[in-house]
Amino acid sequence: MASQLQRLVEVMDRLRSPGGCPWDAEQTHESLVKYLLEESYEFIDSVDAKDREGMREELGDVLLQVYFHSRIAQDHPTDPFSIEDVAQAIADKLIRRHPHVFKGLQVSGTEEIIENWEEIKAKEKGRTSALDGVALAQPALPLVEKLLYRAEKYKVNVELTNYQSNKPATEESVGEALASIIAWARDNEIDPENALRLYGRQIAEQIKAAESR
Incomplete structure (x- = not known):
C-alpha cells in the first residue's frame, strides 16, 4: 500500500499541473498565507474543544498548507525546493537540537534541554541580538x-x-x-x-x- 503522504504529494502535483485545477495553479505563497493562519486557528479551536475528529480534520488542513506551499516552491525558477527538502531539513534540525537523544549528551532535566536547544539554535543562526x-x-x-x-x-x-x-x-x-x-x-x-x-x-x-x- 502506497504511503498516504506520497499520495498527497501526487494529488497536489495533479492539481498544480497543466490540466489540473486553475485555482490551485494560480495560488502563490502570498495568497495562501491567510489560509495557513485560518487553518491553524481552527485546529486550536478543535484542541480547546477536545474534538478528536475535528483535530484530525484540521491537522489535515494544516498539512495541506505545508504540502501546497512546498509544491509551489518546486516551481521557483532559481531556488526551488520540495516537500522532501522540507522534511529533510526539519528532521536534520531535530537531530541536531536533541543531542541528549541522538548523541548521548547527559542532561539534568528539561530546563537544560531547553537551554541547549536555544544555544544550538543561536549558533546555527549566528544570532547575537x-x-x-x-x-x-x-x-x-x-x-x-x-x-x-x-x-x-x-x-x-x-x-x-x-x-x-x-x-x-x-x-x-x-x-x-x-x-x-x-x-x-x-x-x-x-x-x-x-x-x-x-x-x-x-x-x-x-x-x-x-x-x-
Missing part, C-alpha cells in the same frame, strides 16, 4: 511576550510601567486584567491589537538602543 529571529508579524500579545523573554535572556533592560493589583497573579486574574484593558481601549475607540503592537515596537527599539551602547 535579542531581536534576531523574532517574528514581528505575529499577533501583538505573543510578540510582546517574546520580546520580553528575549530581553531577559540577553540581559537587556526594558523600561516598563509596573502593573499593580491587590489580587494574586493567577490565570483568571491576569485574564480579567487583560480583558479590562481591552474594554478600556474599546471604550476609547482604540484598537488594542494595534496599541500593543505599537508598544511592542517601542520595546524593540529599547532593545536595539541598549544593544548599540
Whole structure:
C-alpha cells in the first residue's frame, strides 16, 4: 500500500499541473498565507474543544498548507525546493537540537534541554541580538511576550510601567486584567491589537538602543 503522504504529494502535483485545477495553479505563497493562519486557528479551536475528529480534520488542513506551499516552491525558477527538502531539513534540525537523544549528551532535566536547544539554535543562526529571529508579524500579545523573554535572556533592560493589583497573579486574574484593558481601549475607540503592537515596537527599539551602547 502506497504511503498516504506520497499520495498527497501526487494529488497536489495533479492539481498544480497543466490540466489540473486553475485555482490551485494560480495560488502563490502570498495568497495562501491567510489560509495557513485560518487553518491553524481552527485546529486550536478543535484542541480547546477536545474534538478528536475535528483535530484530525484540521491537522489535515494544516498539512495541506505545508504540502501546497512546498509544491509551489518546486516551481521557483532559481531556488526551488520540495516537500522532501522540507522534511529533510526539519528532521536534520531535530537531530541536531536533541543531542541528549541522538548523541548521548547527559542532561539534568528539561530546563537544560531547553537551554541547549536555544544555544544550538543561536549558533546555527549566528544570532547575537535579542531581536534576531523574532517574528514581528505575529499577533501583538505573543510578540510582546517574546520580546520580553528575549530581553531577559540577553540581559537587556526594558523600561516598563509596573502593573499593580491587590489580587494574586493567577490565570483568571491576569485574564480579567487583560480583558479590562481591552474594554478600556474599546471604550476609547482604540484598537488594542494595534496599541500593543505599537508598544511592542517601542520595546524593540529599547532593545536595539541598549544593544548599540
